[in-house]
Amino acid sequence: MEQMMKILEEIRPDVDFANERKLIDDHVLDSFDIISIVQEFNEAFDIEIDVEDLEPDNFNTVEAMKELIDRLRNAD
Amino acid sequence: MTIVSLPFFLFTAAVVLVYYAVPKKIRWTVLLAGSSIFYALNSGWLALVLAGTSLLTFVMGWAVQKVLDASRADLKAAEGLSREEKKKRKEAARKKARALMLTGVLADLAALLFLKYFNFFGSNLNRLLSALGTGGRIPALNLLLPLGISFYTLQAMAYLIDVYRGKTAADRNPAKFMLFMSFFPQIVQGPIPRHSQLAHQLYEGHDFDYQRLCFGAQLMLWGIFKKIVIAERLSGPVQALFAADSAVTGPAVFLGACLYGLQVYTDFSGGMDIVRGVAQMLGIELELNFTQPYFASSVEDFWRRWHITMGAWMRDYIFYPLSLSKAFTNLSRKSRKVFGAFVGKRLPAFLAMFIVYFLVGLWHGADWKYIVYGVWNGVFITSGILLENAYAKARGLCGIDEGTVTWRAFRILRTFAIVSFGRYFSRADSLGHAMDLFRRTFIHWRDLSFLTDGTLLKWGLNTANWVLLAVCVLILFYVDARHEKGISFRRTIAAQALPFRWLIYIGAVLALLIFGCYGPEYSAASFIYERF
Numbered sequence: 001m002e003q004m005m006k007i008l009e010e011i012r013p014d015v016d017f018a019n020e021r022k023l024i025d026d027h028v029l030d031s032f033d034i035i036s037i038v039q040e041f042n043e044a045f046d047i048e049i050d051v052e053d054l055e056p057d058n059f060n061t062v063e064a065m066k067e068l069i070d071r072l073r074n075a076d
Numbered sequence: 077m078t079i080v081s082l083p084f085f086l087f088t089a090a091v092v093l094v095y096y097a098v099p100k101k102i103r104w105t106v107l108l109a110g111s112s113i114f115y116a117l118n119s120g121w122l123a124l125v126l127a128g129t130s131l132l133t134f135v136m137g138w139a140v141q142k143v144l145d146a147s148r149a150d151l152k153a154a155e156g157l158s159r160e161e162k163k164k165r166k167e168a169a170r171k172k173a174r175a176l177m178l179t180g181v182l183a184d185l186a187a188l189l190f191l192k193y194f195n196f197f198g199s200n201l202n203r204l205l206s207a208l209g210t211g212g213r214i215p216a217l218n219l220l221l222p223l224g225i226s227f228y229t230l231q232a233m234a235y236l237i238d239v240y241r242g243k244t245a246a247d248r249n250p251a252k253f254m255l256f257m258s259f260f261p262q263i264v265q266g267p268i269p270r271h272s273q274l275a276h277q278l279y280e281g282h283d284f285d286y287q288r289l290c291f292g293a294q295l296m297l298w299g300i301f302k303k304i305v306i307a308e309r310l311s312g313p314v315q316a317l318f319a320a321d322s323a324v325t326g327p328a329v330f331l332g333a334c335l336y337g338l339q340v341y342t343d344f345s346g347g348m349d350i351v352r353g354v355a356q357m358l359g360i361e362l363e364l365n366f367t368q369p370y371f372a373s374s375v376e377d378f379w380r381r382w383h384i385t386m387g388a389w390m391r392d393y394i395f396y397p398l399s400l401s402k403a404f405t406n407l408s409r410k411s412r413k414v415f416g417a418f419v420g421k422r423l424p425a426f427l428a429m430f431i432v433y434f435l436v437g438l439w440h441g442a443d444w445k446y447i448v449y450g451v452w453n454g455v456f457i458t459s460g461i462l463l464e465n466a467y468a469k470a471r472g473l474c475g476i477d478e479g480t481v482t483w484r485a486f487r488i489l490r491t492f493a494i495v496s497f498g499r500y501f502s503r504a505d506s507l508g509h510a511m512d513l514f515r516r517t518f519i520h521w522r523d524l525s526f527l528t529d530g531t532l533l534k535w536g537l538n539t540a541n542w543v544l545l546a547v548c549v550l551i552l553f554y555v556d557a558r559h560e561k562g563i564s565f566r567r568t569i570a571a572q573a574l575p576f577r578w579l580i581y582i583g584a585v586l587a588l589l590i591f592g593c594y595g596p597e598y599s600a601a602s603f604i605y606e607r608f
Contacts, residue, residue, distance in 0.1 A: 027380065031391050032461055035399045035425045039408065051397045052241045 100281030136180030141246035196442030282359025292356030299349025308593035312536020449501035
């Protein structure tokens with residue numbers, strides 16, 4: 001979680017990731033941010049986030065992103 | 077039958093009436109019959125092209141679903157298999173489903189490319205061949221475009237990809253799928269729907285709801301106002317200012333682009349309001365296509381608010397897959413070594429964004445001017461992101477407080493200017509004409525005499541019409557500003573007492589009849605986006 005927050009805050013230092021509940025639905029993150037986040041997560045956690053995983057539900061909150069990472073790590 | 081015409085309003089009333097009169101279970105058949113009649117009346121035998129695309133997409137979607145279902149059942153039955161073996165089988169099935177999906181997508185695309193772009197590619201290839209001194213010419217074909225082909229092709233492709241991605245289940249009833257592909261108000265110019273969002277709404281019968289009916293009718297009225305009172309009134313000045321033989325110079329040319337921007341906005345978003353209004357009367361909620369684009373604070377923000385369903389399509393089916401593709405990821409790794417981490421990390425997304433805006437331009441029409449129009453927007457978006465840190469530093473050095481109203485107003489006006497200059501490309505007759513418009517803008521660039529010397533009156537509108545136009549634009553601005561704050565006018569009207577509500581309705585209809593610009597038989601001209 002700590003490493004994840006570090007990555008997110010590096011990409012968007014202006015966003016309160018801990019408390020935002022609708023990062024995608026409220027357009028807090030744009031498509032460029034999503035691509036940066038996916039690239040960083042893939043490298044840091046050795047996973048492969050696919051286009052099919054780019055659902056608002058997977059990126060609206062930090063918890064949802066963690067769940068996605070955990071799911072992909074367990075699938076490998 | 078344009079969607080702003082008396083026959084269309086009568087047709088809609090008849091469909092709504094029959095829809096609620098028949099049993100709930102078969103209401104979708106009324107929509108299918110209505111959609112088929114509407115399309116056949118508008119396109120004649122070209123309806124066969126839509127039918128062909130729909131049938132092909134239906135079959136391919138069904139085939140993709142069958143492979144995926146069989147794979148799931150196979151994996152469920154084979155419990156004793158090792159993890160690796162399961163993965164192998166799953167991947168083999170995905171590969172097969174992917175091949176089927178791609179075949180369908182390419183076949184859908186081929187119909188669009190042939191009908192819309194054959195002559196464009198042919199003439200460019202001919203030019204290239206003659207430059208190389210080689211013989212052989214590709215003949216120009218007299219091809220007719222089926223109504224809404226640019227919209228329904230994207231819809232069909234999205235459907236197949238979504239079935240493959242597991243985001244929607246393939247339709248099993250070809251008649252129902254035909255309805256999804258041809259829903260009558262939306263087929264003309266979108267919004268481009270997703271199967272998971274629209275199909276179930278079309279297939280299930282909706283209960284009659286008086287308030288929803290009123291809301292739908294109000295939205296239609298607002299759309300008609302935008303189209304026939306503002307957009308149609310603007311066509312005279314826009315035509316005059318963009319005429320090939322026009323010798324207008326200075327800020328008047330830029331005014332022409334601003335007026336054209338306003339015309340496209342009121343024409344397209346007005347059309348969307350009518351389409352969404354008709355759907356609402358039938359209990360169907362279509363996606364929003366505009367959220368006050370002229371309140372955008374950057375070009376990127378503008379495209380988030382303008383033709384939203386098209387932007388979302390490009391994001392989900394072009395931008396994301398390209399940015400995350402293996403080729404782009406490798407490019408990112410290599411470019412980090414050359415350009416450093418900041419640029420290297422962003423390069424794939426920039427490149428993908430450029431391709432997206434190139435395609436957005438090409439989607440608008442088979443002409444280089446549209447491609448440059450797309451690239452123009454792409455340049456501002458990518459440079460805005462690339463230079464983000466430099467801009468932030470510059471703002472800091474100038475002591476600019478980003479929270480102030482003046483800074484926000486400046487950003488809105490700057491975005492408006494960039495977008496309006498981009499209109500030179502989309503409205504000009506050709507790329508050469510657009511460049512000439514730029515040249516003419518900066519000749520006598522301080523000359524504002526056209527505002528007072530009577531030149532304005534030579535552009536197809538008299539003083540009364542200019543004043544009326546200005547008042548209507550102010551009303552539009554006021555309504556958009558309220559929407560920007562999340563205030564719903566329809567709910568405000570619904571809260572009024574019955575006599576006042578009807579007074580508002582009657583007043584609105586009278587205003588449309590008196591101030592609208594009509595053609596023969598109270599029909600408005602066709603929509604700008606219908607041609608794309």
